[in-house]
Amino acid sequence: MKFSFQKYLQVMNKVSLIIFREYLTRVKKKSFIIATFLGPILMGAVMFLPTYFALNTQGNQSFQVIDESGLMGAVFVSDDEVSYEYISTNLDVAKSDLLESDVDGLIYIPDFELNEPQGFALYGASNQSISTLSSIENTLELHIESLRLLASGLDKEVIDSFEAHIDLNTINLSNSGGEQESSSGAATIIGYIASFMIYMFVFIYGAMCMRGVIEEKSSRIVEIVLSSVKPFELMMGKVIGIAMVGLTQFVLWILLTAGISMLISVFMSPEALEMGAANSEMSSEADMMATALSALGGINMTLVLSAFLFYFIGGYLLYGALFAAIGSASDSDADAQQFMVPVTAPLIISIISLSLVLQDPHGSVSFWMSIIPFTSPIIMMMRIPFGVAPWELILSMFMLILGFLFTLWIAGRIYRVGILMHGTKVNWKILAKWFMTSD
Amino acid sequence: MDLIKIDHISKAYSGHQALSDISLTIPDKSIFGLLGPNGAGKTTLIRIITKIIQQDQGKVFLNKEEITYDLVRKIGYLPEERGLYKKMKVGEQLIYLSQLKGLSRTEAVKRIKIWLEKLDLKSWWNKNVEDLSKGMAQKVQFIATVVHEPKLLILDEPFSGFDPVNADLIKNEILELRDKGATIIFSTHRMESVEELCDNIALINQSKKILDGSVKQIKEEHKQGQYIIDYTGTLPTKESFDVLNQTDLEGDLKRAHIKFHEASKPNDLIAQLIGSVQLFAFSEKIPTINEIFISKVSPSHE
Incomplete structure (x- = not known):
């Protein structure tokens, strides 16, 4: 066939019309707007409320x-x-008095044996928080320990002088000879967040793609549209249009989350500082936060973010195409269920395998799952914060591109037949037959 | 001149022959009716012309050129299975569909406004499609089919879902489009619309073409020497004709439906009658397309 630039432009123009429609109708939906704004607020709440x-x-x-x-x-x-008041009343009297007073709790220390400290109790009208319990337990334990030390003839101060405290700094060596401080804790958290977000995005937008196809099919608009465009162009327009909806939501989430957490940190900081001075436990938490933040610097966030974008788009295209094919074979959401399980199985397996990958981010299971296109988007995002050799990343990306070209090709062949079939009970054999149907 | 030539088209679905060896020509600037009972293969043939499905054998030519996908996109096609995006507004949706047909946005808006006014839908521009009645949605689909002013229109069952008033409205639009130079192919299993609209027809039954040609010529060919006469007196008992039925009109006047055994000129027939009866009216009974259709597809004919 002769290539004509003008014809190419016409086709591109039509596909972009489809992309634009798919994009606009979804972005204008109330559910999209609500999800876009509620997401970061929920995230902010998760950070803020505790x-x-x-x-x-x-x-x-x-x-x-x-x-x-x-x-x-x-x-x-x-x-x-916290205020403590030592009283010498009988326990039973104190217990009944407790209910009428506004005292939060009654700490009961029995006449105990140093060797066998038992019978301690905390009475209260309501449940005490875990931190209160542990702080009381701590106080008691520490004191009993020093009492025991005294009893065995050792001086507490002498013991204290032996105590050592070490923070282990984990430092990654890179080929260029530089040293980077890292934290496997931060890497784990970032990996988990990125993997779960890929999983959710692929699932949500893949399903959106499928429902879009089913809607077109069941509302019978599809044949009208097909008198103007080829089935593959319609499918691509839809898949790309929805990808852009996903990207828009992702970018808005990042911007809004950043904005909200900035607001919160500004709002929280004076109080947090005050707390830090007053409460030594809080300040150790703040220390941990600071360590984690400095470790974040060790993880290449630019790489994480750009890889996230790539694996999101690649993973979505790979699965979105399959979802579109499922949609074309179904007259209703219920029809689609039978095909959903096998198609989404690799996604679910990836999520389940995350803990395995975490145990050994550079092991062979991790390696292969991050190369195979069906699992690589989720698994690779878990591995990247721990550092991945460039050749592995390039191979994985290349395989993913091959992967989604492959699924788009398969999906296109099923879609062009399925989209016009109504009321047929479709099974895998029929899908295979549609796939084999010549053009 | 012929616009479309369908050359020995066959198509089978799994275990079921949808079309067998169909050949047709469709003349330019005319209305062509594709008739046949449900499941005869009309929609399959149309989907092959519009390249939505692929034939097993045969070719379709448009203007002597084998039809291609790019030619198909210029056609105005109203499928039998038709719908609209439910959540989209009427105006927005028509603009989208016109743009897919290659119109610019401004041109689309201009033409759509004219059409909506023409079909009494002017106030519906900003309404969601799901709020439309079925008839209104059909009108919107019709507009989407014709808005880019195609030279060739293919309408699959265009009147299904319309009440008589709206069916008439659409009928007149189709005639107007023909007068402006468009060629229109439409399929139907309802014959009433055929006689007023079609210049040419083809009759398909059980995947085979049974007959085709101009409406006039087909009717001419299917005359069976039947006449309706109004008369007084007693009909002669001659063997040259049968009385199919007879009714009494007012007074002595009677009406009879008679059929002559051999094809003869009307004057010869009158000559046989006037000897015995007083003749008040004499007209040839020309079969309707409906009657031809039924006689051709009824099982007794096979």
């Missing part, structure tokens, strides 16, 4: 202490947050 509650529930608690052993006098010291 800190918020941590800051607020701790304040102004009061406890009573009954010390029957006589060993724990002045162990609990009141401060700004």
